[in-house]
Amino acid sequence: MATTKKYWKSFDELAGTPTAQKLAQNEFAEEIPVEDFLGDDNALSNSNTSRRDFLKYLGFSTAAATLAACESPVVESIPYVVKPDAITPGVPNYYASTYFDGNDYASILVKTREGRPIKVEPNDMAAFNGGTNARVQASVLSLYDSARLRQPMKGGEAMSWGDVMSSLRSELKKANDSGKEVVLLTSSIISPSTKEIIAELGNQFTNFRHVSYDPMSYSNKLDVWQNILGERALPSYRVENADLIVGVGADFLANYTGQDVAKAYTDRRTPGKDMNRHIQIETQLSLTGSNADKRIKVKASEHGAVLLHLYNTIAGMKGGTSLASANLPEEKKTMIEGVAKELANAGSKALVLAGNNNFAQEALAAGINRMLGNFGTTVDTNTPVYLRQGDDKAVASLIAGMKSGNVGGLITWGVNPAYSLNGFAEGIEKVGVTAALTDRIDETASKFGYQLPVNHFLESWGDYMPTSNVYSLAQPTIRPLFDTMQGEEVLMNLAGIDGSYHAYLKGFFAAKVQMAAPMLSWNTVLHDGSAEVPNMYAASEAMGTIDMNAAASAANNDVKSAGEMEIFFYQKTGMGVGNQANNPWLHELPDPISRVSWDNYATISQADAERLEIATKANSMGAYDGYTVTLKVGDRTLNGVPVFVQPGQESGTIGLAVGYGRTMVGKAGDNVGVNAFALMSGDHYATSAEISEISSDRDHGFACIQLAHTMMGRKIVNETTNDVYMTAAPQEWNELPLFETFKGKMGPDKVNLWEDHDHETGHMWNMSMDLNKCIGCGACVVACHLENNVPVVGKEEVRKHRDMHWLRIDRYYSSEESFAADEEKVEEMSGLWGENGSLGGFGELEKASENPAVAFQPVMCQHCNHAPCETVCPVGATVHSKEGLNHMAYNRCIGTRYCANNCPYKVRRFNWFNYKGNEDFADFNPSQDEYGKMVLNPDVTVRARGVMEKCSLCIQRIQYNKLEAKKAGKPIEDGQFTTACAQACGTGAITFGDVNDTNSAVYAAKNDTRAYHLLEEIGTQPSVFYQTKVRNTKEA
Amino acid sequence: MFRGHLCVKFANRSTESYHLRSLMKNLYRFHIRLIPLMLSIFAMGFAANAQSIEGDAAAGEKLFKTYCASCHKLDSKAIGPALGGVTDRRETDWLYSWIKNNATFRASGNSDAIAIFEEYNGSVMPQFEYLSDEEIGNILAYTANPPAKPIVVSDGPVVAGGEADNSGMQMWAMIILGAIFLVLVFILATVRNTLRVVKGEEPITVVEDASNYAKFLRKNTGFMTVLTIVVAVAFLNVTYWYLMDVGVEGGKGIEASYMPPHPEPGQEAQYGEQPIAFSHKLHAGENQIDCNYCHSSARHSKTSGIPSANVCMNCHMYVNGSEITDEAGNPKYGGERSPEIQKIYDAVGWDADKLAYIEGYEEKPIRWVRIHNLPDLAYFNHAQHVTAGQVECQTCHGPVEEMEVMYQYSSLTMGWCINCHRETEVKVNTNGYYEPQHDKLVEKYHGENITVEKIGGLECGKCHY
Structure with a gap:
C-alpha cells in the first residue's frame, strides 16, 4: 500500500534548502582524512613494514608485554584488631533464633561464619515447630538481598532517621488532631512484647486501630474457633x-x-x-x-x-x-x-x-x-x-474507611496489601499520612509517603508466642547491613518509648514472662531458642453458639452447577504467599507436583484441556510449551495466565498459585508469573470463573524439569501395601534381582567383574531414603543448594534441562489407579500388537491417570561403589574413596561429560556457563551480587565453567566432623552430624551415617527388609539406598 | 607461682580478663622470655652514680627477671614505677617491707606506701614473703648497679663482604671468557688459513665458513631436526622456569616467589614491605614464644590466623621497644621506642605514655601481605595437621624462628603434599578417634606403617571439594 507520509531529519531537509541537498549527497557531513593515512600509495608500497610484519610485531610485543607483566598478585590478610572472644576464623558459630514472617513459624539455629549468617538449620531443642521448610531454609539469602531498602525515605528522598521520624510523628499528630483514624496494618503479630508496644502506640492517638492481615486469610476459621475456644486462635x-x-x-x-x-x-x-x-x-x-x-x-x-x-x-x-x-x-x-x-x-x-x-x-x-x-x-x-491473626472484617472496614477518607494515618508493617489485597491500592490516595515499615520499596511502599526500612529477622530481636504454652526468642546474628531499624523500635519511637527494643524486650521478659514462668532465665531461653511456659489459655464453654443448620445450608448453597468453572488458590511450597519473591533459590526450586520452576500457571485437568484445546505439549527440545489465557472472576480479570495440565485436578476447576507476579520486588522476582491475588477475595477459591482469550498458539514456555511422569511399571519407587508388608515375605514385595551364573543364581552384589574397594577399615558413609516419610516438600533441595553453593541458572537454562540441583525429588504418577495396577499391566502384556500388546500398552503407560497415585523419590548421586562414571572419566577427575563416596575433583575435570552420559541415575550436573561471572545470570545468581555472595559457604568451592559437579554427600561436613572427633580424641558418634539434606528434612526421611558402625541408625536401615537400591539390577552397588514405600490401603 | 604477679588492675576494657589469662599462659609457658628485652633498657648508665648496695647483682638480675620484670622496668614506668636507682629514693628497710608484703605495710599506715599505691591507681603488687632477705638484697643490688651487657642478636654465619657484587662479577667473568673464546676462534681461523696457504689452497673467510656449515645443515636434515628439538626443549625449559618464577602457582606475596625458595646464606628474604617490620626471628627465635601463642587458631581451625592486634598487646602493653643492636651498634629492632611497635598502638589506640587505651579510638586494621596462598580449589586445615596430626609447624613452614622476614619455605604444591601423606604415620595408637578402626587397620597392614595414604589421605575428595 502506498503511503503519502514523508519522513524528514531536519526542517532544512523538509524545506529542501541547498545546504540540505548538498549534505544529502554526501554520506559524511565532513571530509574524512582517509588520504592522510592511506592515500600516499608511494609511501605505502615503499615501506619496509608489510601488513604481515606489522601483525608479527604486534603479536610478539603483546606476548612479550603479557609475559613481562606476569607477577603474582598481592593478597592481603587483615586480621581483627580486637578479635571477639566467640569468633575463631574458620570455625562456625550457631545461634538459636526464631523465624516468623506472618506465614511460616520455625524455631531455628543460625550458622554464622566470621560473623555472617550463612545457613539456617532446624533447632532440635524447639518447643514448637522445630522443622524448617524450603522458605525458612532459603530465608538467609533474603538478608543479603541487594534490593532491600537501605535508608529511610520520605516522598522519594533519602532522609536521616531522626528527621524522618520527627516528621512522621508531627504528621501523625496532625492527622490525629483532625479527628481521623490512625491505623496500624500488620501481618499476624504473635509477639507479646510487640503487642504491648502497639497498645502503647494506640494510647498516643484518640482514634487508633490495629488491623491484622494475612494474605492467605484464615479469618473465617478463626471466627469458628473463637466460638469454641473463646479466643481468636x-x-x-x-x-x-x-x-x-x-x-x-x-x-x-x-x-x-x-x-x-x-x-x-x-x-x-x-x-x-x-x-x-x-x-x-x-x-x-x-x-x-x-x-x-x-x-x-x-x-x-x-x-x-x-x-x-x-x-x-x-x-x-x-x-x-x-x-x-x-x-x-x-x-x-x-x-x-x-x-x-x-x-x-x-x-x-x-x-x-x-x-x-x-x-x-x-x-x-x-x-x-x-x-x-x-x-x-x-x-x-x-x-x-496463634500463628494466624488476620481479620477479614477489620480489613474490609479499613478499606472502606480509606476510600471514604476516614483514615488519617496508615502505617503498614510486614505486609504488602497493594499487591495482595484487592481494593487497597485505590484507597491509598485518600489517606493523609502513609508510612510503610518495609524491607524494600515494594508495590505498597512505593505508593506511600514514608518508607521506613526495617531490619531483616536475622538482624533483629524478637519474642514470640506461637501457642499458649510456648515462648520463644529471636536474636540478631549480624549487625544491620544497611541503615535500617528494628520495626518494633520504629513503633516505640512513635509511641514515645525511649531506649532500644532489646532493652525493652529484656524488661518485658523480666516483668511479664518471668512473672508467669519464674523458672525461665533470659539466657536459657536465648540459648535454646524457645521454652515451654505454663499454659496461658483458660478454657471456656461456647460451642453452642455455632448454628450448624445455617452452616449446613451455607455449605449446600456453595455448590454450583456442574458446568461452572472455578479457581482454587493455593500456595506453592517454594513461594508461599510471596514474602520472599525475590529469592532465586525459591524460584529455582521446582514445584513438587508439577515440577515446574520459575512460574505459576493455571492448572487444569486433562479433560478440560482437551475440551478447550489448550493442552500443554513438550516441544522438540524437551521443554513444555503451553497456551496463555485470560482468567475472569466477576469483574476481575487476569491476563496472560499460562495453562498447565495437571493430573489429579478435578474437572471444572483451575488451580492458581499465589505469591507470583510481583512487580516491585527486585531483579530476580519481578514479573515472574502472574498475580493470583488479583482474582481473590478472602476465600481460597472463587466460583463463576471464565477462561477466555486463549492464545493462538503455545506461546508460553515452562521450565519443567521432568518429562517422564510415570514409572512404566518398573521398580523405581518400590511400593507395597501395609497388609502385604506385614504378612508376606520380603522377597515377595521387595524382590532382589537374581542372575544365572555357573555358581547358581546370584544377586547383583555378588555378580561383578570389578575388584571391590576396601570399605572395611575406615568409615563407610551410607544414606537411607525412607520413601514413606518423604512428603516431597523440597526443604532438602534448598538446603543442598545453599550448603553446596549450587548455582542458580534461571528459567531459560532450566527449560534446557540444565538445572544444577544436586538433589532432585522425582515425582511419579501412576498410569492406572495405582502403581500396582501399572505393574500388573506390564506383566499381562503379550506380543507387540493387540489388546495386551506392548507397543500400545507402554504408550498408554506414559500417560498419567486422571487421579493418579503419586510417589516422591529424592535422587542425588548414589555414590556407587562400582560407579559407571568413574570408569569413563579420561582424566581421573571422579574417583572412589575408601569411605564409600564418589569424589569429584573439579580442578581435574576437563568437561568431557562422559560421566554424565554414563550415569544411570542422571545426577551429574555440568557447568555450562560461568554462572558467577556471566552477565546473563547477573539478575538472579546470588554469587554475582555484591551482597548475595556473602551467603556462599566458604568451605565449598564455587565451581568454574566447564566442570562437572554433583552431590558429594556433604563431604565438607564429613571432613569437618571427623576432624572434630580427632581433636576431641574420640570416635565419631552416630548422629554427631549429618548432611544438609538430612538435617533440613523435617520428617526424618533421610538417614545418614557410617554403616561400619553397627550401632548406627543407617546400619539398621540398610538391614531393614524394606531397603533396596535404585536400579539394583545394573550392579552399581550404591551407597545410597531407599526404603520401600508402603501405603495403608486397608479401610479402617 | 607466677599467678600472683598479675593481680593487676588493667585499663577498663572488655578484653581485660582475656589479656590477663593470655598473659598468664604466656608467662607460665615461657618463663618470662620477655626479660632479655627489658634488660637492654638499662644496658648503660647506672653504674656511675650507683650507691653501693650489698648483694650479688648478677644473681639479682635473674630474680628480677623472674619476679619483677613483668611489671617493672629499670628506667621507665610500666605497670609499676621504674626501679633503676630505687635504693637512692627509698630507705632499704622501707623497700624490704614493701616487697615482702605491701598490703600489711600499707595497712600499717605508712604514708609513703599508701601514696605510691594510689599513684599507680591501686594496682596491687603481689606479696613476696617467700623471698629471703638475701634474695631481695640481690635484686636491689641489681637495680642499683646492673651489670653492663650490650645485647647483640647473633646474625648466623657472617659472610665476607662483596657478596652483593657477586652477580656483577659473574657477568664480567662471562664477558672476559667470551672475549677469550672469540680471540681463540680468530687465532684458530688464522692458523688454519695460514696452513691452507702453506698447502697452496685458497684461504676461507669466516663468512664462507658459515655458509659451508649452513649447507651441511641443509643436507643433513636428521641432524637439523635433532638440533631443533634440543634448542626448543632448552627454550621451553627456560620459559617454564621463568614462569615458575612468577610464582602464581605458589600464590606468593609481593614480587617474589618460592623459586628460589630460600634466601642465600647470610641474606635475608626480601619480599617487599609488610605493614610492620615484624621479625619471627626475634619473637619465635630469641624470645622463644610458641607459635600457637599468636597463631592460636591453628589448633582449632582451618586457618592458622594472623593474630589480632589485641594479642600483640598482651605483651606490647609493656614492651614498647628493644635495645638489641646489630654489629655496628645501631638499634636493630627500632630502638627504645620502636616505631614498628607504635604501629600496633596506632591500630588499637594505645597511648604508650599514659599506658592506657584511648577512649573512642577508631581502630585501624593492619593490612598484612599474605605469604602462603593456597588456591581456592584446595582445602587445607591447620587443625588437622597441628592438633590431629601433631605435625610441627616447622615441618612445612621451615625454620621460622630464624626468619627476620617471613618467606614461604615449602613449595605447597600437590606433589609436596602427597609425598608427605605417603610418608607420615598416622597417630592411630594415641588418638581415640581411631579406636574403632585400629584393629582392622593393624590386621590389614600388619607390620607396615599406617601412613596417611593408607587411611585415604591421597583421595581427591579429601582436599578438593
Whole structure:
C-alpha cells in the first residue's frame, strides 16, 4: 500500500534548502582524512613494514608485554584488631533464633561464619515447630538481598532517621488532631512484647486501630474457633494421635495453620500395625493429597457439602442429629459414605481437617471432630495456636474507611496489601499520612509517603508466642547491613518509648514472662531458642453458639452447577504467599507436583484441556510449551495466565498459585508469573470463573524439569501395601534381582567383574531414603543448594534441562489407579500388537491417570561403589574413596561429560556457563551480587565453567566432623552430624551415617527388609539406598 | 607461682580478663622470655652514680627477671614505677617491707606506701614473703648497679663482604671468557688459513665458513631436526622456569616467589614491605614464644590466623621497644621506642605514655601481605595437621624462628603434599578417634606403617571439594 507520509531529519531537509541537498549527497557531513593515512600509495608500497610484519610485531610485543607483566598478585590478610572472644576464623558459630514472617513459624539455629549468617538449620531443642521448610531454609539469602531498602525515605528522598521520624510523628499528630483514624496494618503479630508496644502506640492517638492481615486469610476459621475456644486462635492438631486423617481441601503438610504437623504425620507412617491412614478429598493435587493413601477429587465449592454429608452419615451411625441433606451427586455421596464409615470406625482416633477460609466448612469439620470425640485426642483445644491473626472484617472496614477518607494515618508493617489485597491500592490516595515499615520499596511502599526500612529477622530481636504454652526468642546474628531499624523500635519511637527494643524486650521478659514462668532465665531461653511456659489459655464453654443448620445450608448453597468453572488458590511450597519473591533459590526450586520452576500457571485437568484445546505439549527440545489465557472472576480479570495440565485436578476447576507476579520486588522476582491475588477475595477459591482469550498458539514456555511422569511399571519407587508388608515375605514385595551364573543364581552384589574397594577399615558413609516419610516438600533441595553453593541458572537454562540441583525429588504418577495396577499391566502384556500388546500398552503407560497415585523419590548421586562414571572419566577427575563416596575433583575435570552420559541415575550436573561471572545470570545468581555472595559457604568451592559437579554427600561436613572427633580424641558418634539434606528434612526421611558402625541408625536401615537400591539390577552397588514405600490401603 | 604477679588492675576494657589469662599462659609457658628485652633498657648508665648496695647483682638480675620484670622496668614506668636507682629514693628497710608484703605495710599506715599505691591507681603488687632477705638484697643490688651487657642478636654465619657484587662479577667473568673464546676462534681461523696457504689452497673467510656449515645443515636434515628439538626443549625449559618464577602457582606475596625458595646464606628474604617490620626471628627465635601463642587458631581451625592486634598487646602493653643492636651498634629492632611497635598502638589506640587505651579510638586494621596462598580449589586445615596430626609447624613452614622476614619455605604444591601423606604415620595408637578402626587397620597392614595414604589421605575428595 502506498503511503503519502514523508519522513524528514531536519526542517532544512523538509524545506529542501541547498545546504540540505548538498549534505544529502554526501554520506559524511565532513571530509574524512582517509588520504592522510592511506592515500600516499608511494609511501605505502615503499615501506619496509608489510601488513604481515606489522601483525608479527604486534603479536610478539603483546606476548612479550603479557609475559613481562606476569607477577603474582598481592593478597592481603587483615586480621581483627580486637578479635571477639566467640569468633575463631574458620570455625562456625550457631545461634538459636526464631523465624516468623506472618506465614511460616520455625524455631531455628543460625550458622554464622566470621560473623555472617550463612545457613539456617532446624533447632532440635524447639518447643514448637522445630522443622524448617524450603522458605525458612532459603530465608538467609533474603538478608543479603541487594534490593532491600537501605535508608529511610520520605516522598522519594533519602532522609536521616531522626528527621524522618520527627516528621512522621508531627504528621501523625496532625492527622490525629483532625479527628481521623490512625491505623496500624500488620501481618499476624504473635509477639507479646510487640503487642504491648502497639497498645502503647494506640494510647498516643484518640482514634487508633490495629488491623491484622494475612494474605492467605484464615479469618473465617478463626471466627469458628473463637466460638469454641473463646479466643481468636486455632486449635493444635495432634496428628500423632490420629489413626485416620481425612483432609478436605486442607494442605496440612505444607501450608495450613502454621503448625508443623509433618513430623507427627510421618512418625505414624512407619509401616506396621500403628501406621496411620490418610484420605484426602480435594480439588487440586496438593502436596498433602499426593501423600494420601486414598484421594477423592471434588470441587472446592463442594467441600462444604462433602463435610455436610460426612457429618450426616456419621451422625446417622452414631445416633446424632442430622442436618440438611447434602447437595451432592450420588456417586460422590457413595464415596463420601465410605470415608464416613472409616471415620466412624476410627472413633476418637480420627481427625478431619478442612481447608479454605470458609465458616461453614470449618464449622462442619469441627462438628464432625467433636461428634467423633476427637476433641482432647487429635484436636487439642487446650493449647491454641496463634500463628494466624488476620481479620477479614477489620480489613474490609479499613478499606472502606480509606476510600471514604476516614483514615488519617496508615502505617503498614510486614505486609504488602497493594499487591495482595484487592481494593487497597485505590484507597491509598485518600489517606493523609502513609508510612510503610518495609524491607524494600515494594508495590505498597512505593505508593506511600514514608518508607521506613526495617531490619531483616536475622538482624533483629524478637519474642514470640506461637501457642499458649510456648515462648520463644529471636536474636540478631549480624549487625544491620544497611541503615535500617528494628520495626518494633520504629513503633516505640512513635509511641514515645525511649531506649532500644532489646532493652525493652529484656524488661518485658523480666516483668511479664518471668512473672508467669519464674523458672525461665533470659539466657536459657536465648540459648535454646524457645521454652515451654505454663499454659496461658483458660478454657471456656461456647460451642453452642455455632448454628450448624445455617452452616449446613451455607455449605449446600456453595455448590454450583456442574458446568461452572472455578479457581482454587493455593500456595506453592517454594513461594508461599510471596514474602520472599525475590529469592532465586525459591524460584529455582521446582514445584513438587508439577515440577515446574520459575512460574505459576493455571492448572487444569486433562479433560478440560482437551475440551478447550489448550493442552500443554513438550516441544522438540524437551521443554513444555503451553497456551496463555485470560482468567475472569466477576469483574476481575487476569491476563496472560499460562495453562498447565495437571493430573489429579478435578474437572471444572483451575488451580492458581499465589505469591507470583510481583512487580516491585527486585531483579530476580519481578514479573515472574502472574498475580493470583488479583482474582481473590478472602476465600481460597472463587466460583463463576471464565477462561477466555486463549492464545493462538503455545506461546508460553515452562521450565519443567521432568518429562517422564510415570514409572512404566518398573521398580523405581518400590511400593507395597501395609497388609502385604506385614504378612508376606520380603522377597515377595521387595524382590532382589537374581542372575544365572555357573555358581547358581546370584544377586547383583555378588555378580561383578570389578575388584571391590576396601570399605572395611575406615568409615563407610551410607544414606537411607525412607520413601514413606518423604512428603516431597523440597526443604532438602534448598538446603543442598545453599550448603553446596549450587548455582542458580534461571528459567531459560532450566527449560534446557540444565538445572544444577544436586538433589532432585522425582515425582511419579501412576498410569492406572495405582502403581500396582501399572505393574500388573506390564506383566499381562503379550506380543507387540493387540489388546495386551506392548507397543500400545507402554504408550498408554506414559500417560498419567486422571487421579493418579503419586510417589516422591529424592535422587542425588548414589555414590556407587562400582560407579559407571568413574570408569569413563579420561582424566581421573571422579574417583572412589575408601569411605564409600564418589569424589569429584573439579580442578581435574576437563568437561568431557562422559560421566554424565554414563550415569544411570542422571545426577551429574555440568557447568555450562560461568554462572558467577556471566552477565546473563547477573539478575538472579546470588554469587554475582555484591551482597548475595556473602551467603556462599566458604568451605565449598564455587565451581568454574566447564566442570562437572554433583552431590558429594556433604563431604565438607564429613571432613569437618571427623576432624572434630580427632581433636576431641574420640570416635565419631552416630548422629554427631549429618548432611544438609538430612538435617533440613523435617520428617526424618533421610538417614545418614557410617554403616561400619553397627550401632548406627543407617546400619539398621540398610538391614531393614524394606531397603533396596535404585536400579539394583545394573550392579552399581550404591551407597545410597531407599526404603520401600508402603501405603495403608486397608479401610479402617 | 607466677599467678600472683598479675593481680593487676588493667585499663577498663572488655578484653581485660582475656589479656590477663593470655598473659598468664604466656608467662607460665615461657618463663618470662620477655626479660632479655627489658634488660637492654638499662644496658648503660647506672653504674656511675650507683650507691653501693650489698648483694650479688648478677644473681639479682635473674630474680628480677623472674619476679619483677613483668611489671617493672629499670628506667621507665610500666605497670609499676621504674626501679633503676630505687635504693637512692627509698630507705632499704622501707623497700624490704614493701616487697615482702605491701598490703600489711600499707595497712600499717605508712604514708609513703599508701601514696605510691594510689599513684599507680591501686594496682596491687603481689606479696613476696617467700623471698629471703638475701634474695631481695640481690635484686636491689641489681637495680642499683646492673651489670653492663650490650645485647647483640647473633646474625648466623657472617659472610665476607662483596657478596652483593657477586652477580656483577659473574657477568664480567662471562664477558672476559667470551672475549677469550672469540680471540681463540680468530687465532684458530688464522692458523688454519695460514696452513691452507702453506698447502697452496685458497684461504676461507669466516663468512664462507658459515655458509659451508649452513649447507651441511641443509643436507643433513636428521641432524637439523635433532638440533631443533634440543634448542626448543632448552627454550621451553627456560620459559617454564621463568614462569615458575612468577610464582602464581605458589600464590606468593609481593614480587617474589618460592623459586628460589630460600634466601642465600647470610641474606635475608626480601619480599617487599609488610605493614610492620615484624621479625619471627626475634619473637619465635630469641624470645622463644610458641607459635600457637599468636597463631592460636591453628589448633582449632582451618586457618592458622594472623593474630589480632589485641594479642600483640598482651605483651606490647609493656614492651614498647628493644635495645638489641646489630654489629655496628645501631638499634636493630627500632630502638627504645620502636616505631614498628607504635604501629600496633596506632591500630588499637594505645597511648604508650599514659599506658592506657584511648577512649573512642577508631581502630585501624593492619593490612598484612599474605605469604602462603593456597588456591581456592584446595582445602587445607591447620587443625588437622597441628592438633590431629601433631605435625610441627616447622615441618612445612621451615625454620621460622630464624626468619627476620617471613618467606614461604615449602613449595605447597600437590606433589609436596602427597609425598608427605605417603610418608607420615598416622597417630592411630594415641588418638581415640581411631579406636574403632585400629584393629582392622593393624590386621590389614600388619607390620607396615599406617601412613596417611593408607587411611585415604591421597583421595581427591579429601582436599578438593
